[in-house]
Amino acid sequence: MAAVMRAGEIPAPDHVRAIAPYQGGKPIEELARELGLDPVTIVKLASNENPLGMPESARRAMAAAIEDLGRYPDSNGFALKSALAAKLGVPMDWITLGNGSNDILELAAAALLAPGRSCVYAQHSFAVYALATQSRGARAIVVPAKRLAHDLDAMLAAIAPDTTLMYVANPNNPTGTFLGADQISAFLARVPTRVVVVIDEAYNEYLRPELRFDSTQWVRQFPNLLVSRTFSKAFGLAGLRVGYGIAQAELSDLLNRVRQPFNVNTAAQAAAVAALADDAFLARSYELNLRGMLQLTDGLRALGLEYEPSYGNFILIKVGAAGRVYEELLKRGVIVRPVANYQLPEWLRVTVGLPEENQRFLDALPAALAAARA
Ligand SMILES: Cc1ncc(COP(=O)(O)O)c(C=O)c1O
Numbered sequence: 561m562a563a564v565m566r567a568g569e570i571p572a573p574d575h576v577r578a579i580a581p582y583q584g585g586k587p588i589e590e591l592a593r594e595l596g597l598d599p600v601t602i603v604k605l606a607s608n609e610n611p612l613g614m615p616e617s618a619r620r621a622m623a624a625a626i627e628d629l630g631r632y633p634d635s636n637g638f639a640l641k642s643a644l645a646a647k648l649g650v651p652m653d654w655i656t657l658g659n660g661s662n663d664i665l666e667l668a669a670a671a672l673l674a675p676g677r678s679c680v681y682a683q684h685s686f687a688v689y690a691l692a693t694q695s696r697g698a699r700a701i702v703v704p705a706k707r708l709a710h711d712l713d714a715m716l717a718a719i720a721p722d723t724t725l726m727y728v729a730n731p732n733n734p735t736g737t738f739l740g741a742d743q744i745s746a747f748l749a750r751v752p753t754r755v756v757v758v759i760d761e762a763y764n765e766y767l768r769p770e771l772r773f774d775s776t777q778w779v780r781q782f783p784n785l786l787v788s789r790t791f792s793k794a795f796g797l798a799g800l801r802v803g804y805g806i807a808q809a810e811l812s813d814l815l816n817r818v819r820q821p822f823n824v825n826t827a828a829q830a831a832a833v834a835a836l837a838d839d840a841f842l843a844r845s846y847e848l849n850l851r852g853m854l855q856l857t858d859g860l861r862a863l864g865l866e867y868e869p870s871y872g873n874f875i876l877i878k879v880g881a882a883g884r885v886y887e888e889l890l891k892r893g894v895i896v897r898p899v900a901n902y903q904l905p906e907w908l909r910v911t912v913g914l915p916e917e918n919q920r921f922l923d924a925l926p927a928a929l930a931a932a933r934a
Contacts, residue, residue, distance in 0.1 A: 575675075575697040582687055586895050597893055603920045604895040605911040608733065608763075608874045610796035612848065614831070615841035618797060621834035622827045633826040640829045643836050644804055648776050654806055656815045657824045661762055661790035661803025665727065666692050668758050668786055668805075670818035672725040673698035680718050681727040682710040684735050684902050686760060689727040698725075708868055708876070709737035712747045719755060726751065729760045731767070734899045734909040736870025741773035748782050756811065758786045762803075763872035765794035765842060766849050771871070776806060783808045786815070793873060794845045795835040800828040849873045852912035859922035874911045881932055882908050888928035894921050 585606030592599040637657040645652040658664035669692035673679055678699040681689040685705075693700045701723065703715045710728060719726070728747075731738045739747075744759065751757055761775060775787045786807040792798035802824055805815060824832075835841065856875055860867050866878040879885045882905055886898040889908075897909040910921060 573697060575694055579691060579694045580901070582691060583901055585897055586890070588895065591890060591893075591895055595891065595893075602893045602895065603913065603917045605874075605913045605917060605921055606895045606897045606909075607798070608793060608872065608911045609798050610793060610845055610873070611852075611911075611913045611917060612796055612841070612845055614796045614800075615835050615838045617834040617838040617841065618795075618831035621830040622800075625827045625830035628826050631826070633822050633824060633829060635821045637824055637829055640802075640804075640824075640833050640836075643833050647836060648806060650776050650779065650806060651809070653809045654779065654812055656805040656807070656812050656819065657829075658788075658803040658805060659820075659823045660792055660798075660801040661760065661788040661805075662688055663801075663819075663823055664786070664788040664803050664805040664815070665689065665758060665760065667815040667818055668725060668727075668756065669693060669696050669698070671811075671814040672756050676722060677725075678720050678723045679725040679727070680715055680720075680723055680755075682715060682729075682732070684708055684732070684904060685710065685727065685729045686733050686762075687901065689729075693725075705735075708735040710739060712739065712743060716747065716750050719752065723755050726755055726757045727760060728757060729762075731763045731871035733762065733872060733874070734897070734902055734904070734907075735876055736868055736872045736874060738767070738771065738871035740771065744773075745778070748778055748785060751782075751784065753782075753784050756784045756786060757782070758788060760788050762788070762790045763793055764789060766846060766873050767871060768850075779806050779808060783810060786811055791832045791835055794842055794849075795832070795838075796841065796845065797828070797831055797835055800825075800831055802828045802832040848914070849912050852915065852918050855915060855918045856910065856912060856922070859918070859925075863922075863926060865925075868907075874909050876904070876907050876909050878907050879929060879932075880906055882906055884932035885925075885928050888931045889921075889924055891931075892924040892928060894924045894928075896921070 588602045641655045673696035675697035679693040680701045683705040790803040868876040
């Protein structure tokens with residue numbers, strides 16, 4: 561007879577039981593099932609995906625790679641790492657590939673955190689920092705945001721004797737806030753070398769050219785720095801899961817020790833090599849985002865709504881009872897992202913979509929706001 565187990569008997573450590581699982585954006589198919597809507601009528605602006613979808617160049621590379629799927633991937637990702645190394649001007653052994661940049665964030669935690677250690681990150685910063693910290697049984701030191709942005713001075717002051725890791729999102733999700741190169745430089749110079757800093761640059765490619773800074777210069781200067789980037793956003797490969805980290809060889813070697821040997825699959829590696837070379841697609845993604853952001857901010861101003869100026873491909877909008885507005889938007893076939901789990905219960909995060917998708921959202925918003933108030 562099968563043993564009967566009572567709830568709570570599986571011997572997971574308390575720090576695992578305490579984890580609140582990640583909440584993703586609602587899938588289009590799910591809303592279609594729930595409301596009996598045709599999926600093609602639904603607009604999803606909830607997961608900071610590229611509205612252009614994947615580049616054609618990546619699709620072709622992936623189709624060719626299908627021939628090799630009977631074999632394991634190249635665990636060292638030679639082709640992708642050499643393309644990245646050439647593009648970034650760093651040695652190949654400074655690059656770590658990840659199953660999305662989420663994986664890079666996790667590898668940093670796996671390499672550096674353990675019970676009895678702590679990790680510093682900012683209030684309202686990307687949810688994975690908390691998850692990665694908690695799952696290692698480490699202590700989270702969450703530093704209050706200054707307005708909605710990271711307070712770097714307070715983060716420095718919060719470093720404890722047992723701190724081994726810090727996460728800085730630049731730009732941050734979900735707030736869209738950005739720290740300029742001068743601020744980051746001054747900050748890195750003051751972080752003790754015994755603390756590893758992850759600068760998470762998932763939205764880097766959306767920055768205006770005058771705001772961009774070549775972060776590899778910091779990597780050269782600081783052996784305790786890891787910069788993470790992704791192919792999920794401007795490169796349009798969110799579903800394939802590819803990201804990378806850049807750090808000097810010693811830190812990269814530590815990440816490699818805790819990495820699953822085949823963490824990035826063959827199709828994803830091939831697609832990422834193609835996407836990296838596809839400057840035209842990247843330029844289109846950037847331009848579309850720039851115009852879409854203007855369309856949204858103009859529309860929000862016309863509606864008299866407060867928003868946080870954003871440096872990413874999404875925008876945080878103050879709507880009051882955001883949970884109710886979210887539900888009302890769903891009824892109108894528009895999926896956005898409530899961010900109460902980020903201690904922002906009055907705000908919604910909306911991804912910049914195609915012009916017609918942005919317009920659908922702007923058109924649905926007044927009625928959703930009114931219904932939420934009723
Ligand atoms: C700030 C930030 N970092 C990292 C990620 C992880 O993205 P991915 O794992 O798709 O690279 C995201 C995704 O939304 C993000 O917003």
